[in-house]
Amino acid sequence: SSGINAEYGAAQFASSEGSSITRLALQFSTSDPRIPCTLVGCETSQQLLDNLRVINEGLTQEETILISTVRERFFSERSHSWEGIGEEKFWSKVKTEMEKATSVYWKMQNATS
Numbered sequence: 242s243s244g245i246n247a248e249y250g251a252a253q254f255a256s257s258e259g260s261s262i263t264r265l266a267l268q269f270s271t272s273d274p275r276i277p278c279t280l281v282g283c284e285t286s287q288q289l290l291d292n293l294r295v296i297n298e299g300l301t302q303e304e305t306i307l308i309s310t311v312r313e314r315f316f317s318e319r320s321h322s323w324e325g326i327g328e329e330k331f332w333s334k335v336k337t338e339m340e341k342a343t344s345v346y347w348k349m350q351n352a353t354s
Contacts, residue, residue, distance in 0.1 A: 251315040260304045262311075267295045269308055 252262040270279040283289040300308075 247315045251311050254314065255307065255311060258303075258307055260300075260307055264291075264295050264300060265304060265308050265311060267292055268300045268304070271296055 248262075255262045255265055267279070267281065270276050281292055283292060299305075
């Protein structure tokens, strides 16, 4: 699986196992020492409480095992770093995205003027 299909499949699988991809991802990212910072967005106060519960209480033993299953089944073939891709390609992508964001910003500014 690749791209959005892998993410969708992982979310569906986690749900079918009685968990959620949000819980698994939050626990994975906050417990992995290679990830120095985890940013979390919440639309509701209930989501905030659920996220805090995962951070403070952790996952069930079944969910901890489920993280490994999800990684192996849906993400094992994907690279999760820029290593080998090249710094030039990375900065080119950053520049492109910044140009898009700047263009949208100025269009919004002009529309409200």
